[in-house]
Amino acid sequence: MYHFAPFPIYVVYSRQNQLDAAYEVDELYREKQYEQQRSVSADAITREDTDRSSQFAARNYYLRVASLLRKISSTKIGAILLKQFKTAVYIVPRTGGCYCAQTYPLIYQIAPEINYSRGKGSSYIWFAPDEKFQDDVLFHELVHAYRFAFDKFEPRSVANGEYNTEEFLAHQLQNIYLSELKKPIYFTYRTEEISTKARIYEHFLTNPEFPMVLKYFLRHEYLAMLAAHVEGSDYNPFRDAEKIEQKYLERLGDPTIKTLPRF
Numbered sequence: 001m002y003h004f005a006p007f008p009i010y011v012v013y014s015r016q017n018q019l020d021a022a023y024e025v026d027e028l029y030r031e032k033q034y035e036q037q038r039s040v041s042a043d044a045i046t047r048e049d050t051d052r053s054s055q056f057a058a059r060n061y062y063l064r065v066a067s068l069l070r071k072i073s074s075t076k077i078g079a080i081l082l083k084q085f086k087t088a089v090y091i092v093p094r095t096g097g098c099y100c101a102q103t104y105p106l107i108y109q110i111a112p113e114i115n116y117s118r119g120k121g122s123s124y125i126w127f128a129p130d131e132k133f134q135d136d137v138l139f140h141e142l143v144h145a146y147r148f149a150f151d152k153f154e155p156r157s158v159a160n161g162e163y164n165t166e167e168f169l170a171h172q173l174q175n176i177y178l179s180e181l182k183k184p185i186y187f188t189y190r191t192e193e194i195s196t197k198a199r200i201y202e203h204f205l206t207n208p209e210f211p212m213v214l215k216y217f218l219r220h221e222y223l224a225m226l227a228a229h230v231e232g233s234d235y236n237p238f239r240d241a242e243k244i245e246q247k248y249l250e251r252l253g254d255p256t257i258k259t260l261p262r263f
């Protein structure tokens with residue numbers, strides 16, 4: 001295990017343990033032993049593989065993820081995010097086919113029904129670093145982990161399902177992060193389409209829900225408030241939220257509407 005001190009962030013190579021537990025986890029699900037299923041699964045995910053054959057891959061994994069975490073913590077927005085964590089985050093390899101970066105709570109909801117992506121507290125990030133899955137993607141996933149940590153993860157559809165609120169927040173912060181590093185930013189979280197601040201802000205004027213959701217996060221999400229004041233990122237829709245809202249209202253051209261509601 002690699003502990004990214006002083007933060008409660010642990011990189012745990014648990015690939016074999018996850019594979020070994022998969023059958024039992026499925027069985028417990030079939031037997032409707034949901035609490036037991038959850039605890040067996042959490043244990044497998046957060047316990048380091050000890051078999052000799054995993055040692056080399058584990059060391060490699062720790063080196064690669066540690067270097068991405070160091071890069072994140074060297075940025076202003078990254079340092080702000082990392083400082084917030086009070087509960088553990090486990091970064092672990094994915095066992096099966098990808099998508100190779102996803103974040104889930106360890107204590108997910110089992111009543112009234114099982115929902116693996118609802119829960120609070122400690123979380124784990126399935127992450128396999130490669131050319132595509134780099135520091136900015138890990139940063140994005142850490143935003144989801146942060147939201148779970150503070151029991152705030154609650155996705156709601158934005159702009160006819162173009163985003164949900166959680167992906168919108170994570171994607172905006174990811175672009176702020178990339179902008180601080182003077183790297184290309186992405187139009188949306190769904191594709192790898194490179195874009196510009198001007199084009200993305202222009203897109204925010206196509207649906208009132210974009211300025212509204214920026215307003216919502218500035219009011220309710222401490223991280224968005226902190227991000228609005230972070231220096232060094234040309235792209236920063238939290239800093240620019242008021243201007244975006246004013247521009248939207250200008251285009252609307254209805255003098256009786258002076259402000260938009262929060263999302």
Ligand SMILES: [Zn+2]
Nearest residue numbers: 140144167170
């Ligand atoms: Zn995401």
